[in-house]
Amino acid sequence: MKQARCTFLAASLVVLLAGCAGMAPSASAPPPKLVVFMAVDGLPQRQVLAYRDQLAPDGFARFLDRGAWFADAHYAHSFTVTAAGHATMLTGAYPHRTGIIGNEWKDQATGADVYNTGDTSCQYIGNRTRPLDGTSPRNLKVETVGDVLRRVSPQSKVIGISGKDRGAILPAGKTGTAYMYMGETGQFASTTCYMPRHPAWVDAFNAAKPADRWFKQEWKPVLAEEAYARSLPDAQPWFGRKGAKLPMMMGAASDDKPGPAYYTGLLPSPFEDMLSLEFARAAIAGEQLGRDDAPDILSVSLSGHDYINHAYSAESRLSHDHFLHLDRMLQAFFRDLDATVGPDNYMVVLTADHGFMPAPEVSQQQGRDAGRIDFRRALANINQGLATQFGVPGLVMNYSSATLLLNKKLIAEKNLSLDAVADAARKLLLAEPGFDTAYTRAELLSGSRRGDRFFDAQRKAWHPDVSGEVQFSLKPYWMFASSSAATHGSPHPYDTNVPILVYGPKWVKPGRIDMRVEVADIAPTLAGLLHVPPPSTAEGKPLPLIRP
Missing domain, CATH: 3.30.1360.150 (Gyrase A; domain 2)
Incomplete structure (x- = not known):
């Protein structure tokens, strides 16, 4: 611990000396012992506020009522998709620097498929690996806040967790460790890029088969039927999954035990997000995150909302209800963080990798060109x-x-x-x-x-x-024809405007902030709070939230 303190004193001096060169200033308070960085995949800012009166007291409301939140936060690049957004969040750089221009692209010379986190030299541990699976950050051309932190303090830990490989690997950066959900087995796995075998706490988590508990269970609405009057009813004819409605059974009626179809089917539901947060709790305990003077970063990307919005649109009752489930999940997770890490030892930042367009059929009904x-x-x-x-x-x-x-x-x-x-x-x-x-x-x-x-x-x-x-x-309001009800990937506000929500009373001045900011501003902000230089290619500037 003494060595960690000395390291951070030196890092703070580096930041102070670099301040005149435009680097992010460090906060006056000691750095948080744990930065919990969260992304809700496919969450547009408009949804955060649309159901504010239905929130639990301590989920999203913790940010809105007692934290700092930015009403006009945007991505500044045009092709707003999952990988590009996740690569921006903790690097502070857009695709023209990160090299992560999309989820996949074609090789310029051969036309062959390239996956954003694909690396055939690495394999999933204990799970099957296909040629275009995401296994490493090799294609990421820049560093993250976590990479800077670990260079300054090798004792610090950086862990990325997600239902999607890109949602775990890209925020974890070059020197962190990523764990992702395996749709074939219901497990969380890392890859040989990071380690030869899983630590004992990961094996114990997977051995308990926590994903099996929802087999033949129903996704039921959080609130009574009348609470969903402001969203579109179930079973719209243009849904990507025809006839979909709540309650929704997990697992096919003909299945007698959990299998790949069931495990994959958890992704467009609240249950894989619950599982991701359970795995995050296991990581905090197993890796002793936030327990010493070397700050750690835990990145958790919750993937379910994106799958649901693609299938049913952000205007659907299913999306509305999933958002309320997320809200209750966050409340439970935050209370566990208070109990295990300590309320004065961690801070939370929540954003999204992109927003979502309304379904073209909805826009057409409203008289738009779509x-x-x-x-x-x-x-x-x-x-x-x-x-x-x-x-x-x-x-x-x-x-x-x-x-x-x-x-x-x-x-x-x-x-x-x-x-x-x-x-x-x-x-x-x-x-x-x-x-x-x-x-x-x-x-x-x-x-x-x-x-x-x-x-x-x-x-x-x-x-x-x-x-x-x-x-x-x-x-605006146009998309490529596909099996999806709706999508994202444009420079229009419904895709670029995402939440930036911050909680940590020791470091953050609470309140609504209406100035226009960018997701690229998160990385230099966190660097300042952690008393380290921002990533070398970061384009953003510190957010105005640090207490004087």
């Missing part, structure tokens, strides 16, 4: 137009994380100008229904369209090493 785009047809039209102009078919290979991937090899073989083909593809794409803006590699690199609609947001979403030649965004 719809679903058949991208295969649009791609065929673009290629046909390019073939007419340049005399060569197949110049666009595919879609890749909100970009068009051009066939550079073919373009070179035919002695065509890459910039000319990209510009023509951009114009043809914008002629298709539902597309809003598009910019070419040349424009994004030069900044020549600075000030144009969403240009800065699309520039932040684009990385020269991994993105395609034309970055685009869709019109």
Whole structure:
């Protein structure tokens, strides 16, 4: 402990000396012993406030009534998806620096699939690993707050937990440890990137088979039927899961025991989130987080809300009820933190990786211009137009994380100008229904369209090493046709506006803050509170929440 104190005195001096260079200032209070960083996957800010009168006293209300919360917090990149958001949260950098431009993308040269946390050199421990599973942070090009913390203080621990591999791996950074839910077995597992075998507390958690307890149990509403009058009724015809309604049974009627279908089926329900928080409690006890003078970081990303909003939309009763379940889960988790870590020893930051659009059918009913785009047809039209102009078919290979991937090899073989083909593809794409803006590699690199609609947001979403030649965004309330009821991935406020909620009376001045802030501001803020320098590529600035 004495060594940890000396390390942090030295780190504080580093931050003070660097303050004139624009680094995040350290807080006057000692750093929290444990930073609990939480993300609710797919939670738009509008939902946090829509049901405020139905919240429990100490879940989300702990932030809204006794913490600091930002009403106008946004992502500043255009392609707002899970991996890109999780990579931004604790690095303070957007995809143009992190290299995590989407959940998956295509290799520029071969067109092969690339998964954001894919790494075939690593395997899940005790579970099957498929070629595109997420197993390591290899593709993340920048450092996190946790990486800085562990460089300053090797005694500190950084642990990431999530129902999704990307939700655990990216916030954990290069030097943390990630554990993710296994849909085939109902276990939590890490990978050989982090360790050869699990510690005893993980084996004990999995051996107890906690995921099995909800087999043939029902997801029931938190409140009485009349409490859901402000959300859409169940069984809408455009639901991604036809006829879905509450109460909802976990496990098929024909199943006689839990299996992969049941374990995967827990993800779009409250139960996998409950399981993630149980695993977080086990991690706090097993790793003794927050028990010494070397601060630790525990990142917990709750994945269920995203699955539910994709299947039913954020306006559905199922989403409304899941949010209320989350609220009660948080209340129980916070009270356990008070009892085990101590109320003056930890702070909590909660945000989301992206928001959510309303289902196009709902928007159409409200008189908005909305719809679903058949991208295969649009791609065929673009290629046909390019073939007419340049005399060569197949110049666009595919879609890749909100970009068009051009066939550079073919373009070179035919002695065509890459910039000319990209510009023509951009114009043809914008002629298709539902597309809003598009910019070419040349424009994004030069900044020549600075000030144009969403240009800065699309520039932040684009990385020269991994993105395609034309970055685009869709019109408001439009989405690509899929089995989902609704989605996300745009620069529009319903996707960018997410909660930033902070609780920790020892460090945080409570109250609502209306100034516009960015999710990239979280990383330098936490660095200041932990008395370490911010990540070297962080773009944000400290949030105005530290007590004077």
